[in-house]
Amino acid sequence: QGQLQQWGAGLLKPSETLSLTCAVNVDSFNLYYWTWIRQPPGKGLEWIGEINHSGRTNFNPSLKSRVNISVDTSKNQFSLSLTSVTAADTAVYYCVRGHTVTRFVRFDSWGQGTLVSVSS
């Protein structure tokens, strides 16, 4: 099994809330920023946001009003919530381990990805 395993609903209707969870199977959970990145079909990667072990978050301004990321350190899990989804939110969503408090920013471990489709 990979170090990051994710799950959540793959088919939503417009206006519903997207919810995904990622379980982390690594040591030193506290050393990283746990990140969500998405990729619309046939398009590039978009950083959604991140959280650290203490709950400090950063979000992409383009999604900030609709997104929340939470963490459960007792289970080494973190979750994504995106409200009021539209067809434009259709994408593969990845949970990722991030090194983002350094000049050598990088994402070195990725979940398997979850395709979330929004359709009426």
Add this chain to the structure above:
Amino acid sequence: SSELTQDPAVSVALGQTVRITCQGDSLRTCYASWYQQKSGQAPVLVFYGTEYRPSGIPGRFSGSTSGDTASLTISGAQAEDEADYYCNSRDTSDKNQKLLLFGGGTKLTVL
């Protein structure tokens, strides 16, 4: 906010050397990282900074930076290197906001 700009497509003959570039103001103060994504798969980190290659990545992948441009070089491209390549860095234009950026991606074709 800043942007990271990549050429949409690049091609290289089998065994030759190819350079994939990423241009953006943030690269003057924050190093780029590079990801390879094959069809239907999650991206894989292949290089970051100017000297760091993750374990398991072939030595033909290397990186460099000059001013506002970062480059990923593949020396002796192989058929299995055909993929989409993305650069990533941090937007440094607003110190009050943390924003991570990706380039639009470069589709590499190995001829």
